[in-house]
Amino acid sequence: xxxxxxxxxxxxTAIGGFVDIGDLVTNAVVGSRFGLSLVxxxxxxxxxxxxxxxxxxxxxAVSGRATFxxxxxxxxPRAGLAxxxxxxxxxxxxxxxxxxxxxxxLQLASSVEPTLWVPVAAFAVWLVIWRVKFSVMENxxxxxxxxxxxxxxxxxxxxxxxxxLAGQAMAPSVPAGETGGAYWYYAVALFGAAMTPYExxxxxxxxxxxxxxxxxxSQSRLNVVIGFPLGGILSISIAACAAIVLMPRGIEVTxxxxxxxxxxxxxxxxxxxxVLVGVVAATFGxxxxxxxxxGYTLAxxxxxxxxxxxxxxxxxxxxxxxxxxxLIGLGILATGVDPILVxxxxxVFSAVALPLTYIxxxxxxxxxxxxxxxxxxxxxxxxxxxxxxxxxxxxxxxxPLMIVTGAGA
Amino acid sequence: MKYRRPxxxxxxxxxxxxxxxxxSVLSGCATMxxxxxxxxxxxxxxxxxxxxxxxxxxxxxxGERTTDAxxxxxxxxxxxxxxxxxxxxxxxxVSTADEREVRQTAAATIRECSxxxxxxxxxxxxxxxxxxxxxxxxxxxxxxxxxSELGDELEERQ
Numbered sequence: 001x002x003x004x005x006x007x008x009x010x011x012x013t014a015i016g017g018f019v020d021i022g023d024l025v026t027n028a029v030v031g032s033r034f035g036l037s038l039v040x041x042x043x044x045x046x047x048x049x050x051x052x053x054x055x056x057x058x059x060x061a062v063s064g065r066a067t068f069x070x071x072x073x074x075x076x077p078r079a080g081l082a083x084x085x086x087x088x089x090x091x092x093x094x095x096x097x098x099x100x101x102x103x104x105x106l107q108l109a110s111s112v113e114p115t116l117w118v119p120v121a122a123f124a125v126w127l128v129i130w131r132v133k134f135s136v137m138e139n140x141x142x143x144x145x146x147x148x149x150x151x152x153x154x155x156x157x158x159x160x161x162x163x164x165l166a167g168q169a170m171a172p173s174v175p176a177g178e179t180g181g182a183y184w185y186y187a188v189a190l191f192g193a194a195m196t197p198y199e200x201x202x203x204x205x206x207x208x209x210x211x212x213x214x215x216x217x218s219q220s221r222l223n224v225v226i227g228f229p230l231g232g233i234l235s236i237s238i239a240a241c242a243a244i245v246l247m248p249r250g251i252e253v254t255x256x257x258x259x260x261x262x263x264x265x266x267x268x269x270x271x272x273x274x275v276l277v278g279v280v281a282a283t284f285g286x287x288x289x290x291x292x293x294x295g296y297t298l299a300x301x302x303x304x305x306x307x308x309x310x311x312x313x314x315x316x317x318x319x320x321x322x323x324x325x326x327l328i329g330l331g332i333l334a335t336g337v338d339p340i341l342v343x344x345x346x347x348v349f350s351a352v353a354l355p356l357t358y359i360x361x362x363x364x365x366x367x368x369x370x371x372x373x374x375x376x377x378x379x380x381x382x383x384x385x386x387x388x389x390x391x392x393x394x395x396x397x398x399x400p401l402m403i404v405t406g407a408g409a
Numbered sequence: 410m411k412y413r414r415p416x417x418x419x420x421x422x423x424x425x426x427x428x429x430x431x432x433s434v435l436s437g438c439a440t441m442x443x444x445x446x447x448x449x450x451x452x453x454x455x456x457x458x459x460x461x462x463x464x465x466x467x468x469x470x471x472g473e474r475t476t477d478a479x480x481x482x483x484x485x486x487x488x489x490x491x492x493x494x495x496x497x498x499x500x501x502x503v504s505t506a507d508e509r510e511v512r513q514t515a516a517a518t519i520r521e522c523s524x525x526x527x528x529x530x531x532x533x534x535x536x537x538x539x540x541x542x543x544x545x546x547x548x549x550x551x552x553x554x555x556x557s558e559l560g561d562e563l564e565e566r567q
Binding site: 107108109110111177245246249250251252254255257258260261264265268269272409 | 451455457458459461462465466469473474475476477478479481482483486487490557564
């Protein structure tokens with residue numbers, strides 16, 4: 001019974017923790033401009049993140065070490081540095097976007113300017129990382145993030161034309177007034193949002209924090225294989241809400257306040273309360289994860305003592321690195337830059353960095369020296385190779401598409 | 410565990426980096442198309458989108474389906490969007506009489522969007538300001554529709 005509850009909790013937190021500011025914004029933008037014609041990208045992205053998250057979780061469970069630590073050792077310092085540079089910079093950008101997202105959500109609830117909320121959000125992130133147990137932190141933000149299910153409920157309350165929605169999803173096409181370039185630019189952005197690099201580094205480092213062993217592999221696989229696709233359904237619901245309410249009115253999403261408008265249309269103030277709790281939980285949870293991921297990647301590359309399971313005094317450089325990253329994010333937001341713009345760029349640059357993140361994971365997961373009998377099976381490797389091609393194509397296409405389309409304008 | 414660096418793995422990572430960089434370099438540069446008319450069309454369309462969003466927020470406010478805080482933030486956000494569009498139009502470099510006329514028409518249309526959002530914002534902040542909130546909503550929707558039509562017209566003309 002206890003094990004069953006553990007599995008259920010893992011799945012629920014995986015669903016609630018799946019969506020972050022990148023998913024919220026990108027799905028709403030895409031839904032408002034392209035309807036559901038890019039749903040296939042979410043499906044491809046969710047399968048990809050399931051594949052690589054369970055791979056990196058297995059590496060951590062079998063070896064007892066985080067994936068990034070092994071990448072540094074297995075591929076050498078130069079390849080490790082390339083991996084670190086790409087992942088760390090994207091992570092920093094994502095961290096900035098998440099903290100900004102918390103501030104924007106709190107602004108919607110209170111009318112208080114986001115610039116005043118940003119330091120509060122950053123301090124709260126630091127405090128939770130400093131004081132709260134890893135499992136408590138994960139479970140609370142994940143469970144509160146479940147309130148985003150209100151997006152899925154809103155889809156039904158809005159009584160959409162199901163045939164039209166299905167038509168958009170099943171026979172994807174570029175809507176009138178949009179260009180093929182913009183369509184593919186947002187396809188890459190959605191893919192980057194679904195496969196953000198910090199997710200796998202956090203997942204594998206989290207496995208070490210929670211002291212996973214071989215016997216935890218099946219439970220973690222269940223969390224990923226059930227929880228992430230259900231989280232993906234939340235992403236699709238966000239796009240569907242925008243497609244139903246905003247697209248027919250010619251509204252293109254540029255702010256977080258527009259992302260919640262369809263939910264308000266469907267369920268009024270109660271739905272607004274749910275969605276605000278969900279957005280704060282999702283962005284705050286992701287801010288915790290990205291801050292921790294910054295510390296993890298730096299500490300694991302340089303060989304510092306790391307982990308929340310250690311007292312801060314025993315992992316001083318790990319904690320200082322996270323504080324510095326938070327301060328950098330704070331500094332970026334203090335310039336007055338729009339967090340939504342930071343989010344839009346972070347998901348595209350995530351796509352650029354994908355090969356540097358995922359190719360090494362695939363290599364390590366196939367190394368018998370580390371994995372023994374738990375190396376990737378043929379089927380996993382076949383999917384891994386297919387995704388390798390998709391990842392490289394997305395990475396190569398991201399910047400040219402950004403330039404050609406004026407960042408999807 | 411013994412440290413080793415397999416050349417094949419390194420080559421894979423290097424090839425991926427090279428491929429990404431090559432793709433980026435080969436992409437070259439591109440600018441937004443359509444000249445002054447195209448730029449005006451995009452700015453007017455942005456203003457139309459913002460005005461539509463403001464109208465939706467105001468309608469939800471009138472129906473008491475949302476909070477004053479959320480409505481106020483949405484209207485402020487949309488006002489920022491419209492003002493950005495107005496600035497873009499004001500900074501347009503025009504070289505012909507036609508383009509000058511386009512700029513003037515676009516600026517006037519965007520100004521009406523801006524004015525109606527400001528009026529709605531005042532109504533939300535202080536409900537005593539305007540007596541006929543329904544008329545204000547109608548004005549917002551009309552401004553959004555006019556901007557949308559102009560945006561489409563300019564889009565076709567470029």
